[in-house]
Amino acid sequence: xxxxxxxxxxxxxxxxxxxxxxxxxxxxxxxxxxxxxxxxxxxxxxxxxxxxxxxxxxxxxxxxxxxxxxxxxxxxxxxxxxxxxxxxxxxxxxxxxxxxxxxxxxxxxxxxxxxxxxxxxxxxxxxxxxxxxxxxxxxxxxxxxxxxxxxxxxxxxxxxxxxxxxxxxxxxxxxxxxxxxxxxxxxxxxxxxxxxxxxxxxxxxxxxxxxxxxxxxxxxxxxxxxxxxxxxxxxxxxxxxxxxxxxxxxxxxxxxxxxxxxxxxxxxxxxxxxxxxxxxxxxxxxxxxxxxxxxxxxxxxxxxxxxxxxxxxxxxxxxxxxxxxxxxxxxxxxxxxxxxxxxxxxxxxxxxxxxxxxxxxxxxxxxxxxxxxxxxxxxxxxxxxxxxxxxxxxxxxxxxxxxxxxxxxxxxxxxxxxxxxxxxxxxxxxxxxxxxxxxxxx
Amino acid sequence: xxxxxxxxxxxxxxxxxxxxxxxxxxxxxxxxxxxxxxxxxxxxxxxxxxxxxxxxxxxxxxxxxxxxxxxxxxxxxxxxxxxxxxxxxxxxxxxxxxxxxxxxxxxxxxxxxxxxxxxxxxxxxxxxxxxxxxxxxxxxxxxxxxxxxxxxxxxxxxxxxxxxxxxxxxxxxxxxxxxxxxxxxxxxxxxxxxxxxxxxxxxxxxxxxxxxxxxxxxxxxxxxxxxxxxxxxxxxxxxxxxxxxxxxxxxxxxxxxxxxxxxxxxxxxxxxxxxxxxxxxxxxxxxxxxxxxxxxxxxxxxxxxxxxxxxxxxxxxxxxxxxxxxxxxxxxxxxxxxxxxxxxxxxxxxxxxxxxxxxxxxxxxxxxxxxxxxxxxxxxxxxxxxxxxxxxxxxxxxxxxxxxxxxxxxxxxxxxxxxxxxxxxxxxxxxxxxxxxxxxxx
Numbered sequence: 001x002x003x004x005x006x007x008x009x010x011x012x013x014x015x016x017x018x019x020x021x022x023x024x025x026x027x028x029x030x031x032x033x034x035x036x037x038x039x040x041x042x043x044x045x046x047x048x049x050x051x052x053x054x055x056x057x058x059x060x061x062x063x064x065x066x067x068x069x070x071x072x073x074x075x076x077x078x079x080x081x082x083x084x085x086x087x088x089x090x091x092x093x094x095x096x097x098x099x100x101x102x103x104x105x106x107x108x109x110x111x112x113x114x115x116x117x118x119x120x121x122x123x124x125x126x127x128x129x130x131x132x133x134x135x136x137x138x139x140x141x142x143x144x145x146x147x148x149x150x151x152x153x154x155x156x157x158x159x160x161x162x163x164x165x166x167x168x169x170x171x172x173x174x175x176x177x178x179x180x181x182x183x184x185x186x187x188x189x190x191x192x193x194x195x196x197x198x199x200x201x202x203x204x205x206x207x208x209x210x211x212x213x214x215x216x217x218x219x220x221x222x223x224x225x226x227x228x229x230x231x232x233x234x235x236x237x238x239x240x241x242x243x244x245x246x247x248x249x250x251x252x253x254x255x256x257x258x259x260x261x262x263x264x265x266x267x268x269x270x271x272x273x274x275x276x277x278x279x280x281x282x283x284x285x286x287x288x289x290x291x292x293x294x295x296x297x298x299x300x301x302x303x304x305x306x307x308x309x310x311x312x313x314x315x316x317x318x319x320x321x322x323x324x325x326x327x328x329x330x331x332x333x334x335x336x337x338x339x340x341x342x343x344x345x346x347x348x349x350x351x352x353x354x355x356x357x358x359x360x361x362x363x364x365x366x367x368x369x370x371x372x373x374x375x376x377x378x379x380x381x382x383x384x385x386x387x388x389x390x391x392x393x394x395x396x397x398x399x400x401x402x403x404x405x406x407x408x409x410x411x412x413x414x415x416x417x418x419x420x421x422x423x424x425x426x427x428x429x430x431x432x433x434x435x436x437x438x439x440x441x442x
Numbered sequence: 443x444x445x446x447x448x449x450x451x452x453x454x455x456x457x458x459x460x461x462x463x464x465x466x467x468x469x470x471x472x473x474x475x476x477x478x479x480x481x482x483x484x485x486x487x488x489x490x491x492x493x494x495x496x497x498x499x500x501x502x503x504x505x506x507x508x509x510x511x512x513x514x515x516x517x518x519x520x521x522x523x524x525x526x527x528x529x530x531x532x533x534x535x536x537x538x539x540x541x542x543x544x545x546x547x548x549x550x551x552x553x554x555x556x557x558x559x560x561x562x563x564x565x566x567x568x569x570x571x572x573x574x575x576x577x578x579x580x581x582x583x584x585x586x587x588x589x590x591x592x593x594x595x596x597x598x599x600x601x602x603x604x605x606x607x608x609x610x611x612x613x614x615x616x617x618x619x620x621x622x623x624x625x626x627x628x629x630x631x632x633x634x635x636x637x638x639x640x641x642x643x644x645x646x647x648x649x650x651x652x653x654x655x656x657x658x659x660x661x662x663x664x665x666x667x668x669x670x671x672x673x674x675x676x677x678x679x680x681x682x683x684x685x686x687x688x689x690x691x692x693x694x695x696x697x698x699x700x701x702x703x704x705x706x707x708x709x710x711x712x713x714x715x716x717x718x719x720x721x722x723x724x725x726x727x728x729x730x731x732x733x734x735x736x737x738x739x740x741x742x743x744x745x746x747x748x749x750x751x752x753x754x755x756x757x758x759x760x761x762x763x764x765x766x767x768x769x770x771x772x773x774x775x776x777x778x779x780x781x782x783x784x785x786x787x788x789x790x791x792x793x794x795x796x797x798x799x800x801x802x803x804x805x806x807x808x809x810x811x812x813x814x815x816x817x818x819x820x821x822x823x824x825x826x827x828x829x830x831x832x833x834x835x836x837x838x839x840x841x842x843x844x845x846x847x848x849x850x851x852x853x854x855x856x857x858x859x860x861x862x863x864x865x866x867x868x869x870x871x872x873x874x875x876x877x878x879x880x881x882x883x884x
Contacts, residue, residue, distance in 0.1 A: 006756070007541035010525055013488035015538050017545070021484045037810045039787040039817035039836065042463045046455035046571050047489055047527070047557065048509075067490075070510040070523050072561045079521015081512050083452055085489070096457050099449035103459070105786065105835065107820055115489065119514045129488050140820045144799055148818060151803065155810070261800050265807040314448070344547065345481040357586055358703050361593065365707040368479045368597070375481035376590060378549055378582045393547065394481065 012120070012128030018344075024131075027160055027331060028113050031133060034156045035111040038148060040135050043110045045092035047117075048083045055084075057091050057313055065118040067128075085117040089134045090322075094313035097138050101316060107140035109148075113327070127328065136322030138310060143254065146287045146305055147261035149323045153301050154266050156325060157291065162333055165293040165300060167266070168274035171255050172284050172304075174238075177248025178275065181241040182225045184217065190282070191215040196229070197278035204230045229276045238275040254287050283309045287321070293333060300333070301325045345375040346438045348391030348417075352382060352403035360402055363412065363430055367400075370435030392417060398437060400430065454562070454570030460786075466573075469602055469773060470555050473575060476598045477553040480590060482577050485552045487534035489559075490525045497526070499533050499755055507560040509570075527559035531576045532764075536755035539580050543758060549582035551590075555769070569770065578764030580752060585696065588729045588747055589703035591765045595743050596708050598767060599733065604775055607735040607742060609708070610716035613697050614726050614746075616680075619690025620717065623683040624667050626659065632724070633657040638671070639720035646672050671718045680717040696729050725751045729763070735775060742768045742775070787817040788880045790833030790859075794824055794845035802844055805854065805872055809842075812877030834859060840879060842872065 009015050016024065032042070054066055068081035086092055089112045097108060113133045120126055135152060137145040150167060157165050175196075179189045195210045202210070204226045211222040228237045242248030255273050262271060279288045279302065286305030293300050303323025311317040349364045351357045360376050367374045375394055377387045384401065391399040401413040401422075411424045414433065425433045451457050458466065474484070496508055510523030528534055531554045539550060555575045562568055577594060579587040592609060599607050617638075621631045637652045644652070646668045653664040670679045684690030697715050704713060721730045721744065728747030735742050745765025753759040791806045793799045802818050809816040817836055819829045826843065833841040843855040843864075853866045856875065867875045 007537050009488050009537075009541075010490055010492050013490070015488070015541070016484075016486040017538075017542060018483035018485070021486050025484075037813070037815050039815055041460035041786060042458075042467075043460070044458040044463050046451050046457070047559070048452055048455070048571075050452050064515065067514070067525070068512040068518070069527075070512050070521075072509070073506065076510070077521075079512075079519075083509070085511075095449050095451075096459075099451075099457070100459060109817075117489070129490075137820065142820050142822060144793065144803075144818060145820045147799075147803060148820065151807065155807075261803050263800055264804045344483060351586065357589075358705055361586075361589060361703050362706045365593065365597075371479070373479050373481055375551075376586060378579065378584050378587045378590065380584060 010128075012122030012126075014127065014129070023334070024331060027327065027334065028131075028133075030159050031113060031156045031325065031327075032111070034159050035135055035152060037155075038109070038152045040109045040111040040152065041105075043093065043096055043112050044114065045086070045089075045096055045112075047115075048085050049092065049095070051081055051084045053095055053314065054087055054091060058087055062087065065120055067117045067119055087118055088116055089114060089132050090136070090309070091313050093134075093136060093138070094310045094315035097310060097318065098315040107145065108138045109135070110138070111135040125328065130328045133325040133327040134322060135324075136320060138320045139318045140321075141307065141319035143257045143287075144261065146254075146321050147258050149303055149321055150258065150262060150271075150289060151265060153291065153303070153323050153325060154262075154270070157301065157330070160330065160334060162293060162300070162330060165270065165291050167271040168277045168290045168292060169255055169258060169271060169287070170274050170277040170289070171251040171287050173247050173251030173254060173286065174242060174275055175251070175278060177242045177245050177251050178225075178238065180245045180247055182221055184221065184225075188215055188217055192217060193278050196225075196276055199229065199276050235273045235275060239273075258287055279304060283312070289323070296329060296333065298329070299326065300329050344394045345373045345396050346398070347372055347374040347434050348387075348394055348396035348399045349374060349376045350384070350387045350391075350399065350401050350403070351377045352384070352387075352401070356402055356404070356407060359407070359427075360400075363400060363402065363427075366431035367434045370431065370438075372435055372438045374434075388415075398434060400434065452570075454564030454568075456569065456571070465776075466773060469769065469776065470573075470575075472601050473555060473598045473767065473769075474553070476601050477577055477594060479597075480551070480594045482551045482553040482594065483547075485535065485538055485554050486556065487528070487531075487538055487554075489557075490527050491534065491537070493523055493526045495537055495756065496529055496533060500529055504529065507562055509559050509561055529560060530558050531556060531574050532578070532751070533755050535576075535578060535580070536752045536757035539752060539760065540757040549587065550580045551577070552580070553577040567770065572770045575767040575769040576764060577766075578762060580762045581760045582763075583749065583761035585699045585729075586703065588696075588763050589700050591745055591763055592700065592713075592731060593704060593707060595733065595745070595765050595767060596704075596712070599743065599772070602772065602776060604735060604742070604772060607712065607733050609713040610719045610732045610734060611697055611700060611713060611729070612716050612719040612731070613693040613729050615689050615693030615696060615728065616684060616717055617693070617720060619684045619687050619693050620667075620680065622687045622689055624663055626663060626667075630657055630659055634659060635720050638667075638718055641671065641718050677715045677717060681715075700729055721746060725754070731765070738771055738775065740768075740771070742771050744768070786836045787815045787838050788840070789814055789816040789876050790829075790836055790838035790841045791816060791818045792826065792829045792833075792841065792843050792845070793819045794826065794829075794843070798844055798846075798849060801849070801869075802842075805842060805844065805869075808873035809876045812873060812880075814877055814880045816876075830857075840876060842876065844869075 066087050067085040069083040071080050071082050115129050116132050117129050184192055192215050208222045208226050211217040212219050242252050283306045284304040285307045288304035290299040291301035305321040307319045310320050347367050349360045351360045364374045364376045399415040406412050410427050412430045413422050414425050415422045508529050509527040511525040513522050513524050557571050558574050559571050626634055634657050637657055650664045650668050653659040654661050684694050725748045726746040727749045730746035732741035733743035747763040749761045752762050789809050791802045793802045806816045806818045841857040848854050852869050854872045855864050856867050857864045
């Protein structure tokens, strides 16, 4: 039966059949294990929140992408919404941190791996239902917390087996110091930063053009800034410039502190000061970072310190920092692993005769009790060939044949599906024999 | 900060902090493992479906409980909905079975453990977001499939450690046979069955009253039916009656076949023929069952054969059977287990001086690499007492103290948080020593 539009999932959403589901779940389990090793705690919040919890938190553009839920019963006819699907995991964190503050450890180190929903135009790699993978530390202003976020994300990417990646590290204070050092007028600052953020997509000339035409920056200032930012020794040049001002020195100290804290844990070629890293979101207040990987446009992880955000989102005024793995971008980078074929069972048990079915079920129950995945043939055919074909498509390593001939001798025939070799085993020993054969090699 | 209304999750939904989340996840993992041992495959479908996929599938009462999602952009103002949150896991299964039919094994044995959403009035134990836990076999009319559903649910309940439970087994054909045997007019049948389903809640007299006044059944017929159904030897009496007609004999054969197939696997005191079991839903066509547990009103699991449903739900005409664990009712039955206190870390690493922080991070990294959950102190205090207090609230078994005195001797002090005993360990051996101490006892 071919897939017709009528049976497809709603636009921008996906069904996951077993092989893809299991690949995703293995990745999530790896990440959870890493985060738990750092003492981060899981937090699960509902799929929807009251509408007022979400609106006004993501800017005008974000608000348009919120899926709103219609009122129910008599009030359905009003056409009004009172609930909405969560748009990210940060607003629910802010709400929960406010709700359970006294019951939570301080600082509160939490992770969440869960779907979010955005009414974006669906496209290649862009979904309306996708998983976010966040970890955050709420209630600590220590630079150690920033370092711990970076370390945990590094560990997660490493454990997932992402073949090659690099942390780009910066601080909002570096950016503000930069604006000071190049005498960018204060009112032009935010616009200039938005344009500088495009340096990974546009040529330096194009960036200068935009700085001058759109942002109102003097041409020589724009030229001087770009010359330094794109020089082979950009980091050194910028360091020199930054040392002249207090803000710049603060930013440099933040970056260097984080580099010192991760030294010896993160290889030095996997992390570096990147003075032109801006991060689009304006809520960051200190260290910021992105993780890039060859061949992947944009970033595969990102984060930073956002001390004012929890309060802005409706929570308590708490210092906070965090990061997020772009798991939907990371998954395609991972090899299929050895379980790509996704065998459903290890042992297949035949049913050669209706009367023998209870015995087949008892056999299967015994083998399963040893932790071995075991299927009983559920089809109507009583032919051995049909049942062997089924065993083969299920990926079974062994097939247990239990027919009238076997019953007469109180044995079962165990067929090795790889070699075709068949062995008779006493009925009462069959469970132990199959468990032994299917035990993982050690 | 006390929990105020403003920070609570939306009505009928719940936040899960770490201890509750982990308890739930452990249960889900147990169930998944059991289902996988039977060769059932996971299927994950999106949280929402196109509205037309869901409406008209759950009856008028069900339709009212569907959470509908408002159109977006320019069309938001219409007040119309085009999407809706899934109400159960069966309609999405029917859609997916139709969409991916040729890619799925035949029969398709699938499980799903996932939240569903219903706009029910929230109440004790009744939520608007709750997890369903379904397993189904689509494309097999074999009684072996019915038995496999029952066996897998039994195994799951057993593996979860549900202390006491019992399968009540019946067949729709038994019920129809019963109506025949007691000469209930055909047009009264459906109503009579709805009333008989209340026998676990109402007295026999009340049921007779309802049968006569509301269902229009003659009093002596109602009395005869109830006398047999509530007799100590009800099952035997009903068997005798059923043998008189073809429908009754079919039903009895279905029940007896399932009992034979599960004999020796399910203890006989955990499953039994229950002729007055009706199941509210009218879509069942063969074997039906419920699982009851002492002290739990209603059932903790249920299911049956529903051969026409997949087609009715918009899919292909396929025989099917399935069952569902009432996991939200089952969870409260489970003991807290040994991890009730939910320690966050095993090893706490102090930071006695800013300059020593990189060393603390490297130590922690090494210990984590051995798979041990390890936290670094992220607070501002440099006092040992504060850091020890933190280590204790985190549930750490060991605290690694690394201050100026230790650094001078190139050692760390390892404190056993249970006994208070302190040992000096060379810095370079610290990782191995902590890994050894935290290794699970074997």
